[in-house]
Amino acid sequence: IFFGLFLDAVGIHLHRCHVKGFTLLLTLTFLVFAILYISDYSLKHAMPHNILYKVVNQISSYYVVVEIPSARDKTLYSATSIKANQHVQHGAVQTSVTAESTVTKRISVDHVAYxxxxxxxxxxxxxxxxxxxxxxxxxxxxxxxxxxxxxxxxxxxxxxxxxxxxxxxxxxxxxxxxxxxxxxxxxxxxxxxxxxxxxxxxxxxxxxxxxxxxxxxxxxxxxxxxxxxxxxxxxxxxxxxxxxxxxxxxxxxxxxxxxxxxxxxxxxxxxxxxxxxxxxxxxxxxxxxxxxxxxxxxxxxxxxxxxxxxxxxxxxxxxxxxxxxxxxxxxxxxxxxxxxxxxxxxxxxxxxxxxxxxxxxxxxxxxxxxxxxxxxxxxxxxx
Structure with a gap:
């Protein structure tokens, strides 16, 4: 919504002021990065963890966090991220959510086992x-x-x-x-x-x-x-x-x-x-x-x-x-x-x-x- 309003405002500004394209591009880039930074900070620090979980879980049909299996040797399984197979339906993907890096930190998995x-x-x-x-x-x-x-x-x-x-x-x-x-x-x-x-x-x-x-x-x-x-x-x-x-x-x-x-x-x-x-x-x-x-x-x-x-x-x-x-x-x-x-x-x-x-x-x-x-x-x- 914010991004749509922002684009509308930019369009009005273009119509009225005839700002040069290069200057507008720099302005647009700066504002987009500012919005993304503020949004990221809000998600991590202002939103309650359960709300953050729900937001991230909505994109689970695109990315999945999995553990890589090995032999039955009681070794620790590491976590990684993979692109979800195109056959996987939303709701059928097993996701893990964390506000920190998933590269080296073990994370719990939210199962949909039914x-x-x-x-x-x-x-x-x-x-x-x-x-x-x-x-x-x-x-x-x-x-x-x-x-x-x-x-x-x-x-x-x-x-x-x-x-x-x-x-x-x-x-x-x-x-x-x-x-x-x-x-x-x-x-x-x-x-x-x-x-x-x-x-x-x-x-x-x-x-x-x-x-x-x-x-x-x-x-x-x-x-x-x-x-x-x-x-x-x-x-x-x-x-x-x-x-x-x-x-x-x-x-x-x-x-x-x-x-x-x-x-x-x-x-x-x-x-x-x-x-x-x-x-x-x-x-x-x-x-x-x-x-x-x-x-x-x-x-x-x-x-x-x-x-x-x-x-x-x-x-x-x-x-x-x-x-x-x-x-x-x-x-x-x-x-x-x-x-x-x-x-x-x-x-x-x-x-x-x-x-x-x-x-x-x-x-x-x-x-x-x-x-x-x-x-x-x-x-x-x-x-």
Whole structure:
């Protein structure tokens, strides 16, 4: 408004006084810089922080602040700014706001985790009707991690029938935020045409957005695959013994409603250290401890839960620890995570490869796609 009035005034001044063009240009430049300086100072110092947040958030469809993911090594993720992909809709972008520099200072992320805020760019809406799976394995994976997807496709993701039950594996990705985003997208589209097992939604695929990614998984299961009996969220760096998992699910005492199991986490404190990868600010989650939850590397659930989780997520403020957030949703639903009959079958790491242990586990973390292929072939060829 001020700028429009200013231009009107300049026009009147030109008409009346016939000021020379060069002099007017200098005057205009000076006044514009003065207005910008005053506006910037007002935003940073005069406006309340919550108003500043709302102002900056309105331009979130143009710029996004993300954290760059690396391997599962507990290293600090750094923040950077990227140009938003043109496919990202306003309201679907995960933003971070700070009045200071975002280059070196860690910043909190404001999530929009409710999955109905997003849509699928790559989808397989009819695959469940065609295959009628008993179990659906949903694998969140970064867009560029083709090697990890191919390793799973040649190992446990290739187990389509186990103990007479149909198993289906799907990979879930978001949008690439890198400089090569267009090339990555083209590769994903070609990969989707070849394998028909990719689901892609229009959120920026970052570590900070894993909560959104998990809720998008739940939304897909509830809207495209409600006929499945069980679902599983399993990370792309996992060894999964589908045979042992199916034995667990087919046991007569395994419930088929309100059931979720894996590595159960009890009384876990919320990390308030801002230098930690798992830092959560009090305004995002005020309680000192998380509710009971399942470690996000791999948990299996009855397929009535995804729709319930999606619906309850509308009323629960999201935070960036995705597995703990699912635990908060379960608590609101009154659903208690179940200990597996043999808790040692859901392992974090095995210190070394021992074939007998891999024959007994359901899940454990590996170091590379090559290791998955090597261990899988050894387990399968000698079993």
């Amino acid at each position: 999955p109905r805020n997003y849509h699928f760019i790559l989808d397989e809406p009819d695959t469940c009707h065609q295959q009628n799976p008993f179990l659906v394995l949903m694998v969140p994976v970064a867009p560029h991690q083709l090697e990890a997807r191919n390793a799973i496709r040649s190992t446990w993701g290739n187990e389509s029938t186990v103990q007479g039950k149909t198993v289906m594996t799907l990979f879930v990705v978001g949008l690439s935020g890198g400089a090569d985003a267009d090339n990555v997208q083209q590769q994903l589209q070609e990969e989707s045409r070849q394998h028909r097992d990719l689901l892609q939604s229009n959120f920026v695929d970052t570590y900070a957005n894993l909560t959104t990614k998990t809720m998008v998984i739940m939304d897909w299961l509830s809207t495209r695959c409600a006929q499945a009996t069980f679902g599983m969220k399993v990370d792309s760096d996992m060894f999964l013994n589908v045979e042992n998992l199916m034995t667990l699910l087919l046991a007569p005492n395994t419930p088929q409603q309100n059931y979720i199991t894996g590595m159960v986490m009890w009384n876990q404190p919320v990390i308030r250290n801002q230098n930690s990868k798992w830092y959560v600010a009090e305004e995002m989650y005020p309680d000192p401890n998380y509710p009971v939850y399942l470690l996000g590397m791999g948990y299996v659930f009855s397929n009535d839960l995804p729709n319930k989780l999606v619906e309850v997520s509308k009323d629960i403020k999201p935070f960036n620890i995705e597995d703990a957030y699912v635990g908060a949703c379960l608590k609101r639903l009154g659903v208690q995570p179940s200990n597996p009959p043999d808790p040692s079958q859901f392992r974090s790491y095995l210190e070394e490869y021992k074939r007998d242990e891999f024959l007994r586990v359901i899940t454990t973390i590996l170091n590379s796609p090559q290791q998955l292929i090597e261990f899988w072939h050894d387990v399968k060829t000698l079993s």
